Structures are given as C-alpha cells and as structure tokens.
Amino acid sequence: xxxxxxxxxxxxxxxxxxxxxxxxxxxxxxxxxxxxxxxxxxxxxxxxxxxxxxxxxxxxxxxxxxxxxxxxxxxxxxxxxxxxxxxxxxxxxxxxxxxxxxxxxxxxxxxxxxxxxxxxxxxxxxxxxxxxxxxxxxxxxxxxxxxxxxxxxxxxxxxxxxxxxxxxxxxxxxxxxxxxxxxxxxxxxxxxxxxxxxxxxxxxxxxxxxxxxxxxxxxxxxxxxxxxxxxxxxxxxxxxxxxxxxxxxxxxxxxxxxxxxxxxxxxxxxxxxxxxxxxxxxxxxxxxxxxxxxxxxxxxxxxxxxxxxxxxxxxxxxxxxxxxxxxxxxxxxxxxxxxxxxxxxxxxxxxxxxxxxxxxxxxxxxxxxxxxxxxxxxxxxxxxxxxxxxxxxxxxxx
Amino acid sequence: xxxxxxxxxxxxxxxxxxxxxxxxxxxxxxxxxxxxxxxxxxxxxxxxxxxxxxxxxxxxxxxxxxxxxxxxxxxxxxxxxxxxxxxxxxxxxxxxxxxxxxxxxxxxxxxxxxxxxxxxxxxxxxxxxxxxxxxxxxxxxxxxxxxxxxxxxxxxxxxxxxxxxxxxxxxxxxxxxxxxxxxxxxxxxxxxxxxxxxxxxxxxxxxxxxxxxxxxxxxxxxxxxxxxxxxxxxxxxxxxxxxxxxxxxxxxxxxxxxxxxxxxxxxxxxxxxxxxxxxxxxx
Numbered sequence: 127x128x129x130x131x132x133x134x135x136x137x138x139x140x141x142x143x144x145x146x147x148x149x150x151x152x153x154x155x156x157x158x159x160x161x162x163x164x165x166x167x168x169x170x171x172x173x174x175x176x177x178x179x180x181x182x183x184x185x186x187x188x189x190x191x192x193x194x195x196x197x198x199x200x201x202x203x204x205x206x207x208x209x210x211x212x213x214x215x216x217x218x219x220x221x222x223x224x225x226x227x228x229x230x231x232x233x234x235x236x237x238x239x240x241x242x243x244x245x246x247x248x249x250x251x252x253x254x255x256x257x258x259x260x261x262x263x264x265x266x267x268x269x270x271x272x273x274x275x276x277x278x279x280x281x282x283x284x285x286x287x288x289x290x291x292x293x294x295x296x297x298x299x300x301x302x303x304x305x306x307x308x309x310x311x312x313x314x315x316x317x318x319x320x321x322x323x324x325x326x327x328x329x330x331x332x333x334x335x336x337x338x339x340x341x342x343x344x345x346x347x348x349x350x351x352x353x354x355x356x357x358x359x360x361x362x363x364x365x366x367x368x369x370x371x372x373x374x375x376x377x378x379x380x381x382x383x384x385x386x387x388x389x390x391x392x393x394x395x396x397x398x399x400x401x402x403x404x405x406x407x408x409x410x411x412x413x414x415x416x417x418x419x420x421x422x423x424x425x426x427x428x429x430x431x432x433x434x435x436x437x438x439x440x441x442x443x444x445x446x447x448x449x450x451x452x453x454x455x456x457x458x459x460x461x462x463x464x465x466x467x468x469x470x471x472x473x474x475x476x477x478x479x480x481x482x483x484x485x486x487x488x489x490x491x492x493x494x495x496x497x498x499x500x501x502x503x504x505x506x507x508x509x510x511x512x513x514x515x516x517x518x519x520x521x522x523x524x
Numbered sequence: 525x526x527x528x529x530x531x532x533x534x535x536x537x538x539x540x541x542x543x544x545x546x547x548x549x550x551x552x553x554x555x556x557x558x559x560x561x562x563x564x565x566x567x568x569x570x571x572x573x574x575x576x577x578x579x580x581x582x583x584x585x586x587x588x589x590x591x592x593x594x595x596x597x598x599x600x601x602x603x604x605x606x607x608x609x610x611x612x613x614x615x616x617x618x619x620x621x622x623x624x625x626x627x628x629x630x631x632x633x634x635x636x637x638x639x640x641x642x643x644x645x646x647x648x649x650x651x652x653x654x655x656x657x658x659x660x661x662x663x664x665x666x667x668x669x670x671x672x673x674x675x676x677x678x679x680x681x682x683x684x685x686x687x688x689x690x691x692x693x694x695x696x697x698x699x700x701x702x703x704x705x706x707x708x709x710x711x712x713x714x715x716x717x718x719x720x721x722x723x724x725x726x727x728x729x730x731x732x733x734x735x736x737x738x739x740x741x742x743x744x745x746x747x748x749x750x751x752x753x754x755x756x757x758x759x760x761x762x763x764x765x766x767x768x769x770x771x772x773x774x775x776x777x778x779x780x781x782x783x784x785x786x787x788x789x790x791x792x793x794x795x796x797x798x799x800x801x802x803x804x805x806x807x
Binding site: 291296328329330336 | 649652657
C-alpha cells in the first residue's frame, strides 16, 4: 500500500505490503470504529498514526504504524498535517477482510491536502484497480495525555486469556471492574448504583497471577471501566496474536491497554470510575509504588512535541528520547480535577441521565494547543482536564 | 434453610444446562422447588402468562454428585424460590468445560443462588467464576400454587409427531393466523388447523399412535369414545410456538392430551427429566 500525502508541492507515499499487513490495517480500522465515529489520521515522518475518540471523550484509541509497516513510505514535509474523516467511509473500503486477503495485491493510500482528499487504490488480481476517493477535514491534533510507563500496575497476558475472561460477561454488560491484589486478579461486572441491586446478577471471575505473562502490582487496587471498548482491542489483539498489556493506577486515572510489535503499536486509553465502591482496598500508598518494567519499546522517536503541550506519551519515545518533565500546570490541573470530580459526578448524574454509559467517567484530557484554563466550572471545559496522574502526584485521591 | 449441590460430571452438566435453556425459552420467571429427591421448575397458570402453566421435574440424583438440602422445616423439607431462568442459563453457559460446578443458596445483598465453577486454566491454579443469581424465597403459605398438576380428564391422548416437523409447520402457520386448532383422535390422527377469512390450512398427521393409559384415566362416563372422533382445542399459536422453539432435548416420549375445547396438555418424557406444558383453549 502506498500512502501519499501532498502538502504543497511535495508528494509522500506509503505502501503497505499486501495480504498480512493490509489485513492488519483493516482490522485496526475496524477496531477504531468500535470507539468513535471519526478516524483521525496523522502521517508523519516517523509513521502513520490513526486515532479515534468516543463522543463523551472517555475512550481514546491510537494505532501507530511505523514506516517499516509499509513497503514504501513517504512522509509529508509539513509536520502539522492532520485530518479526520468519518470512519464508516474508510471501513467500507476495507470491509471484507476475506476478499482483501484473497484478491488484493497492493494498496496505495494517497493524501492530497489541497483537495482534502484521501485516495485509496486497491491493486487487485487480474489487473483490477479499485480506487476510492474520500474527503477529509483538517482538524486539530487529537491526543490523549497519558503516561503508561508510570502506572503502578501492569498486567500482560496473551489475548486468549483476556478473551476467555471477557466471555463470562454478557455482551450487554457496560462496565467491568478489575481488581488486583497479591497473587490474584478479579474481574466482575459493575452494577450501576441506581439500578436495583436485588435484581442484578453478579458475576466474578478470579484468575491467578501465574496466568499472566507479566504481573506487577504496586498495591491492591480496583478499577472500573467500559467493557465494550476493551472488546474492540481484544478482537484486534486476538487476530494478531500479540500479548495485551494493561497499565493502571488508582480509580479515576485512565487505564491504558496496549499491544505492540516491531512495526506497530496500539494504545487504548479508557477512563475509569473515580469512585469505586467495590474497591478491595482503600490504601493509596503511592510511596510504595514501583515502576513497572516497561515492555521493550523500539518504536521510533516522535517529534510532535512542537504542538502538543502534554506529550507524556512515552509510548512514542525511543530509548534516546527522554520524556520531558512536564510543565507544572499539568500536574496542577490533575490535582484540581481530582478534587472536583465528586462535584461533577453529582452534576452529571442529575443532568445527564440518558447519557451514554460512561456518564460517570470523567473525560480524558485531550491536548490542545492552548494551555488549559484553570476554570473548571463549566462542563465544556471539562474536556481539558487532565486525569493522567503523574509520578509526582501524592495528593490523596478519594 | 440450606441448599448445597455439586455437579462433577460434564455430561450431567451439559444435560442440566440444556434443561435450563429449555425453561429459559418458555418463561422469564419461574419457581424452583427443591426437595430431597427432585428439582422442579414450575410455572403456575396466571392471566399474566396467558394461563399457560408448566411443570418440569428432574430426578436430582441423576444430575448432581452431591446434594444437601435442609428445607424450611422438618415436616416441610423443601425450598421454594422464584428465579429468572435466564440468569441460570447465563451462568451455566460459560461453565460447560468446568471441572465441577457448585450451586449453593446464599445470602449476599439478597438471597441468591450462587453458582461457582472451577475452570481449567493455563497455570496450576484454576480459574474460578462465581455467579450470584438473585432469588426470592417463596413463603410456605403460597406453596399450594406450585403443587404438581393433576392429570386432566382428557378426551384424547396421542403421541406427537417429530417436534421439528411440528415446529416448522407451526412457524409457517403463525404468519397467517394468531390461533390454531389442535385436534386428534384415538386412531393416531392429528390435525393442526388454521382458519382465517381468506384462507384455511390444515396439516394432517397419521399413524402417530395413542399412548396406552389405564382405561379409567379418560373416556369420561365409561362410554367408549368413537375412535374417529376428534377432540379439539383452539389455542394461541404463539404459546405453542414458544413451546416448540424451546426444545433442546430430544425426548424419548412426546405426547399430547386434549380436553375438548379446554386444554392442550403436552408431555415430554426423558429418562431423568419430564416436562409438562398446559395451554388453555380460547373461544
């Protein structure tokens, strides 16, 4: 597959090797479609990034494909090239995985920023060429702030394990609660407080830490997040056979699920409920938090920090790149947001009872070019709060 | 009040699951009666479910390897619970390859039937999945509603045609009419009929055979009934369809008793489980 970005007069191309990698790309897109309605594309010198976010901004997913993913890759000269388009239109091109596998030999993706057009050309057998022209809109960069390396708890397991555990819960289940302690991991369905507790069936699955490839827990902990978005990642992971890692901290701070190999990395960042009445432990001993061994990260360096303030995302960092210590304003916002969470949750409950399931989830921070204002009174600015806890935060979170 | 049971055998587990799945298709809520020898799923005929009633009886010892019951009192040594069979189905569904399944009556935030299954895992420590199914305990004064139904004074008793065949016939008839007439005689003939302003359709089954009940169980009044005479009852087709849709277990015997213009009584018998379903006739 080629990908050509035209910024100005220059042309940039990326090719995808046929078959296996093309199907991976298609699956990545399907996975992203489970998160949000729009696909955010960002071709850069060091790779192509595909992102999606859900409407309540409580789930974010990001696939980063290195140039090695492609047969030929030409980055746009203009670093600030990012766009978005309805994900359904891209999905339509890659809808039938079996026919992609069978008949497509090569796929070429071309981006023309002047005409705001994305052209996907499928070179099929027998000289058949299928060309799809999709329009996109320019947009701001979409980036959730999170630092998975600083999470106190890391679980890594083969996708089969995750899939098997998720099977015990009905497809309609919204939220799942994951608790860890010592040698065990529990998953149970989370019941909304306002639902009738005497009618709901409770399911709990207990796994031993031995079943995980990697199990590093800093303290007993319990987080609740939306299961539906997790399933999107699991479908991708299962087909790729890559182990899935889960990075998390205390309730309220986002959980990061990721898969990676030498040519791609996927991160799903999901908000967690900040108050969890099913917590197994109440201790928040951050002092004992040990840094988990990060999985080998050989992704290329990323120099997007020119237009993103809180690029704590060390998943894009190469060993040579040191995640810069963040401006204090970020930490300040994190603390601010945590104290206001309870108030806001009450507000939310009163006002937005029909909201999508994540009504109690505070939204993740989405980096904007402007430094976020400190006023957090209105809900519209809520989307600028930082929920990613950083390693220096020792405020008592409740 | 205590109840504790365990299933070790995978075949028994599968069988039990299939029975529960059948009950789930028939009703959203039913009564679970636990006695020393049997487990019953009971639905008593009420206006809410269109007068349909159901009685499913399992011989406990053929399913459970361990079974301990302490009923409400010494002379009423049984437990009656109202439960949603769908929850039970869901809990059993993912436990099909379990090493064992334990069922226990517990009190969590409310009375629950707790199902715990030990599943095979990748490590030396097994995975354990626990389901807490909320139940309502039924007080003794209401138990009379859930007694075993007496055999109706039927006019005709006949063996049913293959359930699959019946199902496909009834499914297609449902598109044409809401009511269906079931009629049968003592010559082994059964008809399923629908009749509307535009069309009437009848499916005839022959040579079905009639079960040999004791002579005084039917033919009221001592008069012997002419073998060709049809007893018939007009029922809501959806009730019949629901019954046929739910069948997951192949019965060794399937029969239908008809009380003329009153009831269609369906009986499915198997070695360790029997299911009776009563559909009242409509005018």
